[in-house]
Structures are given as C-alpha cells and as structure tokens.
Amino acid sequence: MATPTQRIAYDESAIKSLDPLEHIRLRTGMYIGRIGDGSNHADGIYVMLKEVIDNSVDEFIMGHGKKIEIKRDENTVTVRDFGRGIPLGKVVECVSQINTGGKYNDDVFQFSVGLNGVGNKAVNALSSHFEVVSHRDGKLKRAVFEKGRKTLEEDGVDRKAPNGTMIRFQPDPEIFKSFEWREEFIEHRLRYYAYLNSGLTLIYNGQRFSSKMGLADLLIDEIGTEHTLYETVHCQLDRLEFSFTHTHAYGENYFSFVNGQYTNDGGTHQSAFREGLLKGVNEFAKKNFAGEDVRDGLIGAVAVKIQDPVFESQTKNKLGSTDVRTWIVQLVREQVVLWLHKNHDEADKLLEKVRNNERVRKELSSIKKEARERAKKVAIRIPKLIDCKVHFSDKTGKRKEESTIFITEGDSAGGAMIQSRDVQTQAIFSLKGKPLNTFGLGREAVYKNEELYNIMRALGIEDGVEGLRYNRIVIATDADVDGMHIRNLLLTYFLRYFEELVIKGHVYILETPLFRVRNKKETVYCYSEIERDKASVKLRGPEVTRFKGLGEISPVEFKQFIGNDARINQVTIKSMGDVAKALAFFMGKNSPQRKEFIVENLIADIA
Numbered sequence: 001m002a003t004p005t006q007r008i009a010y011d012e013s014a015i016k017s018l019d020p021l022e023h024i025r026l027r028t029g030m031y032i033g034r035i036g037d038g039s040n041h042a043d044g045i046y047v048m049l050k051e052v053i054d055n056s057v058d059e060f061i062m063g064h065g066k067k068i069e070i071k072r073d074e075n076t077v078t079v080r081d082f083g084r085g086i087p088l089g090k091v092v093e094c095v096s097q098i099n100t101g102g103k104y105n106d107d108v109f110q111f112s113v114g115l116n117g118v119g120n121k122a123v124n125a126l127s128s129h130f131e132v133v134s135h136r137d138g139k140l141k142r143a144v145f146e147k148g149r150k151t152l153e154e155d156g157v158d159r160k161a162p163n164g165t166m167i168r169f170q171p172d173p174e175i176f177k178s179f180e181w182r183e184e185f186i187e188h189r190l191r192y193y194a195y196l197n198s199g200l201t202l203i204y205n206g207q208r209f210s211s212k213m214g215l216a217d218l219l220i221d222e223i224g225t226e227h228t229l230y231e232t233v234h235c236q237l238d239r240l241e242f243s244f245t246h247t248h249a250y251g252e253n254y255f256s257f258v259n260g261q262y263t264n265d266g267g268t269h270q271s272a273f274r275e276g277l278l279k280g281v282n283e284f285a286k287k288n289f290a291g292e293d294v295r296d297g298l299i300g301a302v303a304v305k306i307q308d309p310v311f312e313s314q315t316k317n318k319l320g321s322t323d324v325r326t327w328i329v330q331l332v333r334e335q336v337v338l339w340l341h342k343n344h345d346e347a348d349k350l351l352e353k354v355r356n357n358e359r360v361r362k363e364l365s366s367i368k369k370e371a372r373e374r375a376k377k378v379a380i381r382i383p384k385l386i387d388c389k390v391h392f393s394d395k396t397g398k399r400k401e402e403s404t405i406f407i408t409e410g411d412s413a414g415g416a417m418i419q420s421r422d423v424q425t426q427a428i429f430s431l432k433g434k435p436l437n438t439f440g441l442g443r444e445a446v447y448k449n450e451e452l453y454n455i456m457r458a459l460g461i462e463d464g465v466e467g468l469r470y471n472r473i474v475i476a477t478d479a480d481v482d483g484m485h486i487r488n489l490l491l492t493y494f495l496r497y498f499e500e501l502v503i504k505g506h507v508y509i510l511e512t513p514l515f516r517v518r519n520k521k522e523t524v525y526c527y528s529e530i531e532r533d534k535a536s537v538k539l540r541g542p543e544v545t546r547f548k549g550l551g552e553i554s555p556v557e558f559k560q561f562i563g564n565d566a567r568i569n570q571v572t573i574k575s576m577g578d579v580a581k582a583l584a585f586f587m588g589k590n591s592p593q594r595k596e597f598i599v600e601n602l603i604a605d606i607a
Contacts, residue, residue, distance in 0.1 A: 020097075020098040021096075021125050021148040024121070024125040025125055028175060031122040032048060032122055032126070033047060035175065035176055037177070038182055039180075040570060044126070046186070046189065048122070048126065048169065049077060049079075049186070050189065052119070052120065052167050052169070053079055053193065053202075054119060055120065056079060056165070057193060057197060057200070059081055059083025059084060061197065062083075064083040064084045064163075065163075065164060066082070066200060067082055067202075067203065068080070068200070068203070070190070070205075071205055072181065072186070075171060075181070076170045077168070077169055078167070079168075080166040081164045081165055081166075082162050082163065083165065084136070086132070086134040087134075088136055089141075091141040091143055092141075094120065095121060095143070095145075096121060096145065096148065098121055124145050124148050124169070125148035126176075127145070127147070127148075127169040127170055127171060127172055128173065129144075129146060129168070129169065130146075130167075130168070131144045131145070131166075131169075132165065134164075134166075135161045135162065135163050135164055135165070135166075137163065138158065139156070139157055140155070140161065141155055142156060147172060187209075190202045191218075191221070192262065193209070194210050194217075195221075196215075197260070198211055198212060198213070198214045214234070214241055214243070215255075215302075216243045218301050219244070219300075219301055222299065222576045222577065223245075223299065223576055224575050224581075225580075226248075226576065226580050229350070229352075230346040231245070231346055232244070233245060233336075233339055235339070237331060237335075238305075239305045240302070240303070242302040242332060243300065243301045244298055244300035244301070245298075245300075246298055246299075247297055248297065249576075250496065250498075251296065251465070251497065251500055252297070252299070253299045253500050253576065254270055255301040255302075256269060256302050256319075258303075258319050259304075259305055263318055264318075266319075268320065268321055269319050269324055269328055270302060270319075272324060272329045272332070273328060275325075275329050275332075276328060276329040276332025277294065277295070277300070278294050278295070279329065280333040280334070280336025280337045281294050281336065281350070281351075281354065283337050284341065289358065290361070292361065293355075293358040296357045297353060306321060364444060367447045368447055370447075371453050382457050384414075384430045384432070385427065385429050386414075386428040388403065388405075388421075388422070388423060388424060388425050389423060389424050390402070390403050392470050393467055393468060400471065401471050403427075403469070404426050404471065404472040404473075404474055405426075405427040405428070405472070406428050406429070406476045406510065406562065407429045407475050407490060408430050409477040409483055409486055409550065410431065410432075410433075413430075413476065413478070413549065414428050414429075414430035416550065416553055416558045417550075419558075420556070420559035422563070426562065427470065429454075429455065432451055434485065435451055435490060436449050436489070437489055438489075438493050440589075452493060465498060465501055470506075472506060472568070473494075473501065473508065474508045474568055475490050475507070475510065478548070478550055479512065479514055479547075480548065480549070483549075487509065491571065495579050495583060499576065502573060503573070503576070508569060508571060509568065510562070510566065512553070513526055513527055513561065514528065514529075514532070515532040515544060515545065515546055515547065516545040516547065516557075517539060517545075519539045519541075519543070525560075585597075
C-alpha cells in the first residue's frame with residue numbers, strides 16, 4: 001500500500017498560481033478580516049461598506065462633493081457620491097484590477113488610509129452582484145460584475161446627472177453564508193464619518209448625518225447626559241483636530257483617528273496628544289503636575305492627517321509612525337495654553353479637577369501600599385490565576401493578539417477550562433463567589449476588596465490599561481440567575497473603573513451550550529431551545545442533556561467551546577453617557593423600579 005508521501009507527488013503540478021480575484025475569494029480574511037454574520041461591527045459586510053464609502057469621503061477631503069447618498073434594500077447596498085467621478089477610461093480597471101487607482105498619486109489623494117488599491121476590488125470580488133457607474137461632464141461609463149467577473153460594460157450620455165460615482169453591491173452568500181445587517185452598526189459608522197468631516201452630509205435611507213463641530217460633537221454625543229466639569233475644548237487645524245473635557249468618571253478615554261480611520265488601540269498620535277495636553281496644562285499653571293492627575297477623568301478625541309501612515313498591524317488599529325510625535329506635541333501644547341489663557345473660568349475648573357485628582361491619588365497611595373503588602377503575604381503568585389505563556393503586553397510575539405483570560409464562576413467551571421485550554425494563549429481566573437457591587441463606590445474599593453484587587457493585578461492594569469496582559473477578557477458564567485448577576489457585577493466593575501477596556505473592545509461574554517442532543521452516531525450542542533428542538537427532529541428521538549452550569553461540561557467537551565470556534569460576544573456600548581444611566585438603573589438602590597420593569601417585561605413560557 002502506498003504511503004501518504006507516495007500518493008501525493010510534490011512536482012510542477014502541485015504549484016498553483018491564483019489570479020488576484022481567485023486569491024481574494026479564497027483568502028478573504030487577508031482583505032476584509034473576519035467574515036462573520038453581521039452580529040459584530042467588524043464583520044466583513046461592514047468592512048465592504050466602509051471600503052466603498054471611504055473612496056467617496058476621499059473625494060470630499062480633496063474638495064469635491066459635499067454629499068454622499070447610501071441606500072440599503074435588504075442585502076443590496078448603493079453608494080452614490082458627487083465628487084469628480086472615476087475617469088471614464090479607467091472605471092473597469094479601478095474596480096477590478098489590483099494595484100490600480102489614484103491613491104498612489106500623492107498629488108491627487110494626499111491623506112488616504114487605503115493606500116494598497118484593494119478596497120473596491122475586494123468588494124467586487126466578494127459580491128454576487130457589483131455595479132459601478134461613473135458620471136463625468138454629461139458622459140458615463142457603466143460596468144456590471146458577478147463574483148468579480150465582468151458581465152457588462154457600456155458607455156452612455158446623461159447630461160442631467162451630476163458628476164460622481166455610484167457603486168452598488170450585494171455580498172456573495174457563497175462567501176458570507178448566513179448574515180444580517182445591523183442598523184446600529186451602520187448608523188454608528190456614518191456618525192463617525194460626519195464627525196471627522198465637518199461639512200459633509202451623509203444620507204442613509206433618508207436619515208441625515210452631518211456635523212458642524214467635528215470631534216466636539218463626537219464627545220458631546222458620547223458623553224450624553226453625563227455632567228462635564230467645563231465646556232468641551234475644540235481645536236481644528238489643517239492637519240490636526242482635537243477635543244477634550246473632564247467628567248466625574250475614573251480613568252481616561254480617547255477616540256483617535258488617522259486619515260479618517262479609527263485607531264482603536266491609539267498609537268503615536270494619541271500618546272503625543274496626551275503629552276502635549278500635559279505640557280500645556282503645566283506651562284499655564286507653572287506647575288509640574290503628574291500625567292495621571294491631569295488626565296484622570298479626561299475624555300478626548302484626536303484626528304490627524306498624514307501622508308503614508310505606518311500602522312503596527314494589518315487592521316490599522318494602532319499608528320506606528322514616529323515622525324508625527326514632535327509636531328503634534330508642539331501644536332497641542334500651544335493650543336491648550338492659548339485656550340486656558342482665553343477662558344479663565346473654564347481654566348480654573350480644569351485646574352481644580354487636577355488638584356483634586358492629585359489629592360485623591362496621594363490619599364490612595366497608603367491604601368495601595370497596604371493592598372500590595374497584603375497580597376505579598378497571601379502568595380507570591382496571584383491567587384486563583386492560572387496564567388498562559390503569551391501576553392498582549394509582550395513587545396513581540398505572533399500570538400499576542402490571541403491572548404485571552406477567562407474569568408469563571410467558581411472552581412468547578414475553572415477546573416474544566418484549565419484542562420481544556422490552550423496553555424500558550426489562554427489564562428483562567430476563578431472567582432471565589434459573587435464580586436462586590438461597586439456601583440457608587442470610590443476607587444479605594446478596588447484596593448480594599450481582595451478579589452477585585454486580584455482581578456486588576458491579573459489583568460496588569462494596576463498602573464493603567466497600557467499594561468493590559470490579555471487582549472480579550474472573557475466573562476464565563478453559568479446561564480442561570482446567579483451567573484447573570486455575577487456577569488452584571490463584573491461589567492459594573494469594568495465600566496466603573498476601567499471603562500476604556502470596554503470602549504476599546506477588550507471585554508467579551510462567553511456563550512456556552514445549554515443543551516447536548518445526541519444519538520449513537522452524532523452529537524449536537526445547542527445554545528437555545530430553538531436549536532435544541534431542531535436538533536431533536538434531525539436526530540430523531542435522541543438523548544437530550546440540559547447543562548445547568550459550566551462545571552457539568554467535561555474538559556473534553558469544553559475544549560471546542562473555548563477554541564477557535566468559541567462563541568464570544570464583544571461587549572459594546574452605544575455611548576459613554578448611556579453607561580451611567582444603565583448602571584444606575586440595574587445596579588443602583590432602586591429595587592422597586594427594577595421589580596416593576598421585570599414584571600412588565602417578563603415573558604412567561606406557558607406550555
């Protein structure tokens with residue numbers, strides 16, 4: 001019998017060359033990241049929409065077209081801008097040939113994120129139907145594609161149509177399988193486009209998005225009804241725009257952008273903004289305040305326009321360009337000093353906040369010292385933490401983005417996870433019981449409560465979220481009343497003291513199966529009663545097991561639920577202002593109102 005090596009010959013016939021179109025469809029993740037089903041804002045269908053809109057926004061940035069119309073009819077999306085229109089002789093090439101486009105010409109597109117010429121080509125290749133029409137001075141060029149292959153090309157005349165480009169696409173169900181658009185994700189993205197491009201109007205299915213105050217409007221929208229200590233500062237220059245204010249919240253939060261791209265993990269432009277702000281405040285006050293005192297409670301936004309930005313990852317989440325630091329620090333410092341001199345009342349409020357932060361920090365220093373000493377006496381290692389080998393805070397490492405910590409409910413669930421985890425990238429922290437409800441408590445509560453302090457130490461965020469040791473913090477509790485309560489207590493802890501972790505997308509909820517449906521030949525794990533019923537019909541009279549808690553799932557079974565196919569839902573918030581209201585309602589001392597809400601919204605399953 002032939003061995004495997006004899007059966008598969010490695011010769012010229014084994015070498016394959018894919019054309020760019022085939023490569024995009026075969027290696028979709030390289031071009032648009034995760035495919036997904038539309039339940040996450042980073043799923044492929046939203047990336048496709050972004051790539052198309054980005055080109056229209058670039059036209060506005062270059063001074064052509066102040067309006068973009070977006071329409072969605074079920075799974076078909078149409079984007080029409082009123083810019084210059086793609087040059088008619090290059091329409092087909094610009095949407096179908098890799099490395100073709102105007103983004104390579106710095107005189108035409110100076111501040112573009114998509115410099116690789118792939119955007120529209122990837123959308124075309126991944127669409128079951130793709131249509132482009134370019135209008136220029138009364139003439140037009142139209143081309144239609146199916147799965148990236150051209151089916152129609154025609155020239156025409158329409159003297160009434162304004163200049164611009166129309167692109168219509170439908171994500172290919174062969175690639176995206178089952179998916180559904182989420183309106184809130186689309187609207188959130190369009191609001192950001194408006195904030196970053198004052199004067200641009202985006203119209204989505206009749207709904208208008210525009211902004212006069214740019215990043216100041218972004219902060220006002222994010223803060224919502226939460227009280228600010230002084231009027232939001234806003235500065236808009238040619239290549240730099242920033243806005244900031246202080247609230248009563250803990251920590252610091254930033255929204256940073258490069259050429260319109262949201263840099264979720266910040267980068268050199270964000271750190272330069274923080275440094276410039278600190279220097280400006282200290283210069284005005286003639287003091288040497290610590291950075292944490294100036295920035296605690298700060299919410300800020302910064303956007304820069306630079307040529308040829310260098311990002312630290314393919315997803316463009318963090319700017320790595322080092323040459324921007326000097327001029328950003330200088331401009332921010334100058335503008336902050338100028339604003340403080342012009343606004344004496346507001347400046348007094350800012351400095352009062354800084355001095356109060358300084359006082360609280362010094363008062364906490366003794367409590368922190370006691371907490372550290374207490375922790376040393378308990379154990380050298382952090383109790384209840386089973387660590388992994390690769391960490392998000394590592395300077396190098398191919399798998400650092402995979403680093404995950406599961407915060408589990410008790411030793412039984414933790415035990416199953418410990419045996420089935422990936423020791424390289426997955427850590428386990430087992431809770432002793434229900435954590436403290438931190439709503440309404442000061443920061444000292446974190447240091448006085450042993451378990452909350454150990455969670456902070458395990459995550460590496462005692463001195464700030466910059467030291468975060470795990471890219472994903474996954475709350476893994478039972479799907480019962482106690483489990484849900486523990487989940488809410490942990491979310492309250494993160495949202496109250498480390499809100500930035502949630503805003504930057506580091507906090508997740510683990511979804512584990514409620515049922516196991518099996519017969520002698522097949523086993524199906526189900527996450528809802530509907531899935532259970534479908535599996536029962538499919539397997540015909542199987543054995544059905546209801547998992548009451550994570551501890552009931554064996555390590556062998558658990559491995560698949562925390563592996564590559566794990567169902568983890570990212571915790572997202574619509575705006576920071578909504579957080580305070582939600583925490584006050586669900587975790588505050590308003591039990592009668594909560595009871596009334598539960599009674600009114602209770603769904604009874606009567607057989």
